[in-house]
Amino acid sequence: MSSANRGIMSDIEWRSPTGRIIVGGCLLLLLLVSVIVFFPYFFSFTAGLKTSLEIVRPGLHLFPDKANWNNFIEAWNRFKMIRIFQNSVIAAGGGVIGQIIVSSMMAYSLSRLNPKGKKVIFASILVSMAVPGIAFLIPRYVFMTNVPILHISALNQWWGLWIPYAVSPFMILVLKNAFDNIPKDLFDAAQVDGASEARMFLTFALPLTSSLIIVLGMIAFVGLWGDFLWPYLILRNGDLQTVPVRLYTLTRSFGQNLFMASSFIAMIPPTIAAIFLSRRIRGGLTF
Amino acid sequence: MIDTAASLSRFKRKTPRRVIWKRQGLAFLFLAPGLILFLLMIWYPTVQTVLFSFQNVGLTGSKGWVGLNNFDRMFGDPQFIIAWRNSIVFVLLSLIMGLAVPIVLALMINEMRRFASVFQLIVYLPALIPSAVGLLIWRLIYQPEQTGILNSMLKLVGLPPQLWLSDPNLAKPLIIVIMTWLSAGGSTLIYLSALREIPVEFLEAAELDGFSPFQRVWYVVLPLISSRIQIMLVLQIIIVAQVFTEPFILTQGGPASATMTPVLEIYNAAFVNSDFGLASAWSVSMLVVLSIFSVIYVWLRREDTGMN
Numbered sequence: 001m002s003s004a005n006r007g008i009m010s011d012i013e014w015r016s017p018t019g020r021i022i023v024g025g026c027l028l029l030l031l032l033v034s035v036i037v038f039f040p041y042f043f044s045f046t047a048g049l050k051t052s053l054e055i056v057r058p059g060l061h062l063f064p065d066k067a068n069w070n071n072f073i074e075a076w077n078r079f080k081m082i083r084i085f086q087n088s089v090i091a092a093g094g095g096v097i098g099q100i101i102v103s104s105m106m107a108y109s110l111s112r113l114n115p116k117g118k119k120v121i122f123a124s125i126l127v128s129m130a131v132p133g134i135a136f137l138i139p140r141y142v143f144m145t146n147v148p149i150l151h152i153s154a155l156n157q158w159w160g161l162w163i164p165y166a167v168s169p170f171m172i173l174v175l176k177n178a179f180d181n182i183p184k185d186l187f188d189a190a191q192v193d194g195a196s197e198a199r200m201f202l203t204f205a206l207p208l209t210s211s212l213i214i215v216l217g218m219i220a221f222v223g224l225w226g227d228f229l230w231p232y233l234i235l236r237n238g239d240l241q242t243v244p245v246r247l248y249t250l251t252r253s254f255g256q257n258l259f260m261a262s263s264f265i266a267m268i269p270p271t272i273a274a275i276f277l278s279r280r281i282r283g284g285l286t287f
Numbered sequence: 288m289i290d291t292a293a294s295l296s297r298f299k300r301k302t303p304r305r306v307i308w309k310r311q312g313l314a315f316l317f318l319a320p321g322l323i324l325f326l327l328m329i330w331y332p333t334v335q336t337v338l339f340s341f342q343n344v345g346l347t348g349s350k351g352w353v354g355l356n357n358f359d360r361m362f363g364d365p366q367f368i369i370a371w372r373n374s375i376v377f378v379l380l381s382l383i384m385g386l387a388v389p390i391v392l393a394l395m396i397n398e399m400r401r402f403a404s405v406f407q408l409i410v411y412l413p414a415l416i417p418s419a420v421g422l423l424i425w426r427l428i429y430q431p432e433q434t435g436i437l438n439s440m441l442k443l444v445g446l447p448p449q450l451w452l453s454d455p456n457l458a459k460p461l462i463i464v465i466m467t468w469l470s471a472g473g474s475t476l477i478y479l480s481a482l483r484e485i486p487v488e489f490l491e492a493a494e495l496d497g498f499s500p501f502q503r504v505w506y507v508v509l510p511l512i513s514s515r516i517q518i519m520l521v522l523q524i525i526i527v528a529q530v531f532t533e534p535f536i537l538t539q540g541g542p543a544s545a546t547m548t549p550v551l552e553i554y555n556a557a558f559v560n561s562d563f564g565l566a567s568a569w570s571v572s573m574l575v576v577l578s579i580f581s582v583i584y585v586w587l588r589r590e591d592t593g594m595n
Contacts, residue, residue, distance in 0.1 A: 006487060006491075007397045007400075007482075008397065008398060008490060008503050008504060008508060009398060009500050010491070013500065019500075023398060026398055026399065027399065027402075029395060030402075030406050033392065033409075034406070034410075036468070037409055037410060037468070038409075040421065041412075043424065043427070044424045047427070055434075056434050057434065058432075058434055059439055059442075060439035060442070060443055101320070102320045102321045105317045105318070105320060105321065106317065106318055106320075106322075109314045109318045110318075113314035113317060114310070114314060115314035121318065125325070126585055126588070127581070127585060129585075130525070130584045131329060132525055132528075132529055132573060132574065132577045132581070134531075134549075134550050134553060134574075135332075135333050135336055135573065135577075136333045136335075137332075137553070137557075137570070138332075138336060138557055138566050138567050139332035139333075139336055139567075140332040142344070142563060143335075146348070164328050167324045167325060167329060172321065197313055197317075225417060226415070226416070226417030226418055226419070226420075227417075228418065228419045229532065229554075233558065243417060244418070244419035244420055245419070247419065248423065248536060251423060256427065259423075260424070260427065263424050266417070266420050270415035270417065271412055271415070271416075274411050274412050275408060277411075277415070278404075278407055278411040279404065279408075
């Protein structure tokens with residue numbers, strides 16, 4: 001990290017009067033940005049503590065007269081938060097597992113097994129990354145709600161999410177690069193010892209890239225956790241709906257204060273994930 | 288002796304072929320699940336969108352070819368121009384309001400010696416929140432009545448209450464503000480890692496040559512991260528042109544079609560009116576326009592992905 005000793009300004013400049021003014025200005029602006037970032041958290045938290053009358057009272061009341069912690073318990077129970085968190089974990093978790101299995105196998109083949117037409121396959125994966133999602137939404141929906149030959153519908157089925165979620169050009173490209181960077185000698189030595197490709201894939205390629213796979217899996221998990229349109233179309237049954245879909249469909253069912261309390265609860269897991277991920281995102285992880 | 292030689296030569300001739308085919312079989316075995324999914328979930332549906340756009344497609348599937356009927360109806364709809372104009376305004380607003388924010392944030396965080404990692408985390412927090420949840424909270428913040436928190440704040444400083452998202456002039460910029468709130472953090476981290484890759488010598492040399500800190504940003508830093516800025520710019524155009532969740536949750540396209548977008552039209556045609564043919568015609572119009580940017584995107588990334 002080159003910025004350890006200097007940023008755009010050197011240490012000496014940083015301590016000079018001009019430097020101090022610039023740094024002070026940046027600090028002030030960043031504090032202002034932090035206030036804006038935290039405002040919706042603060043708003044949903046305090047609104048969640050208010051009574052249902054207090055929340056519609058005109059005038060500026062940043063804090064509740066009296067903190068009704070019970071609201072959070074009530075929101076937790078009435079929104080069946082355990083159930084919707086569970087649904088989101090199943091939907092996103094299954095998607096991530098599918099993504100890792102499918103992408104790592106594909107990446108391994110492209111990196112090590114030299115399939116015929118490798119360039120064409122690679123190019124089409126790259127192109128699909130840039131195809132706008134709306135381009136294939138309608139036929140995909142028609143296909144998934146009435147799968148030809150099998151005559152089954154993905155409506156209210158977990159696989160209706162898992163199958164499209166398992167496709168990730170981004171993960172394939174990142175993993176291919178990672179496999180390319182494993183020293184070739186390792187594989188050659190294993191080959192001499194008589195290891196099969198499947199064995200090398202499972203005992204070398206995957207363990208050696210496991211920390212990257214965990215970060216990729218987390219990024220994918222958080223992304224799928226927040227997906228809205230597809231689960232909204234596929235999961236019509238309220239008992240199966242994921243966090244964003246359920247909160248959207250329940251917007252007007254309970255009081256605003258309870259709704260804000262449940263929204264605040266819903267923001268806690270992604271916030272924990274952000275703490276873990278913020279130091280691990282690198283430029284290369286952004287296709 | 289001759290026997291062995293013959294069998295050896297046969298062995299030599301045969302083995303490489305068999306091994307290659309076995310390896311090819313293995314290679315495609317590894318590729319198979321992915322290729323099937325790509326085919327079924329992306330490539331085939333994309334082609335089918337084009338085919339659907341020339342057919343009458345309902346809930347039960349295609350009811351036959353209708354020529355250009357879907358396109359006639361799409362172009363004949365006054366909403367067509369409105370939705371596309373809105374989409375263009377959304378993109379322009381997001382470039383004006385959204386593009387620079389993460390760059391400036393990254394530059395500022397990069398100069399914070401001690402608190403860099405704290406601010407890095409803070410700006411990243413909203414990026415992982417499900418956008419629908421963030422939008423539902425912002426919808427209450429933007430409440431137009433007396434009870435809305437923003438209107439209460441305006442009253443405190445003596446300004447008249449606003450209609451916020453119900454005001455046709457304010458709706459679009461306000462949606463872009465939320466989009467920036469939701470996504471700036473992720474882009475900031477990307478720019479930060481690009482800034483940290485800049486060789487220290489470049490900055491030292493510029494400083495010795497008498498460049499002020501701001502001149503260094505303009506003449507050294509920005510040119511060095513310009514390739515990343517270009518990629519983010521194109522990506523932003525592709526994403527914002529397809530804006531859906533924000534107007535769907537916040538305004539349903541209103542007030543007075545001020546936030547109607549092509550994707551919202553597609554949603555309504557397909558999932559409200561079950562007119563998948565018309566929805567596909569709209570999708571084709573998006574595909575045609577956005578494929579230009581998709582090509583630019585792939586071209587910009589050709590080096591990162593080893594495709595030359």
